[in-house]
Amino acid sequence: MESVREFLEYNKENILANLIEIEDHLRNLQKDYDPSKGEASCVIKHALMVYGEAGEGISHASEIKPEEVEVFRKIRAEIKEFIESVKRREEPEKLIRKIREIRKTASSIYLPAMEEHCKACGINLKNIVHKLNINRKSIMVSEAFDRAFEGGARALGTSAENLSSRVVPEVLGRVGEIVIDMITTPIGGVILRGVVGGLCYLAASKSYGRLKDDLIQIGTHLLVTMIPTTREKFEAVKSQAEQLGSTLGRGDIKGAVNQLFKVGAVLGPAPVIEVAPAPVVEVAPAPAYPRLVIA
Secondary structure (H helix, E strand, O other), rough: HHHHHHHHHHHHHHHHHHHHHHHHHHHHOOOOOHHHOOOHHHHHHHHHHHHHHHHHHHHHHHHHHHHHHHOOOOOOHHHHHHHHHHOOOOOOHHHHHHHHHHHHHHHOOOOHHHHHHOOOOOOHHHHHHHOOOOOHHHHHHHHHHHHHHHHHHHOOOHHHHHHHHHHHHHHHHHHHHHHHHHEHHHHHHHHHHHHHHHHHHHHHOOOOOOOHHHHHHHHHHHOOOOOOOHHHHHHHHHHHHHHHHHHHOOOOOOHHHHHEOOHHHHHOOOOOOOOOOOOOOOOOOOOOOOOOOOO
């Protein structure tokens, strides 16, 4: 039993040591790296070390600390997803944030490495993050949904962040698509999708991290759905585009707006004023007088 305990501590130390090595390598990794050419080989190597140690940790913890088994499972799933992120050539800055999250998980079961309680720094790291609000620009609303996806992510063998970062922007894009369809005609929907999608791309060019990825995904969804999916829709858009061109050629701005938007859906239906019917007045017939006969 003592040897199992020692091996478990060895697993924890090796996981943390390799995570620190990964972060160090990522600081020196160029943004245009190509994993297929081995330009991130050291990062992958240390990540595989973490994967292997987490696997051993599951076995050792199941014997003496079953409450830690799920932590090792989480580390294993997250480092596997991290490796896929490297293969997808994600930016080093984003990869560093992912590694720090994994390291935070690992530190929770290895108290000597819990940085939040470190007194050598002279200040609590949690308070620093709270006061400075580090990297808030990289956080989007979808991150608040991460916890809701933890169960599904565990079943799929991936991280909650990875799952929610794919599902939530897609849902937001779909909601935007539905709203656009509610207030626009077919040609108006094509134009408005292009405008909103382009604005998402413009905002993404000035953002980074999670926010950048989410905006690109939403913008892509809207731009792709600009394309009519059937011949009937294509003919309808083509016909309306010709009518819109003629209307604009005449300088009829109001008419053009009516051709782009479902005015009733935008302004709402005109109020219906109910007028009470006039009261019915019944007039009694005049009484019949007796006929006067003069002899």
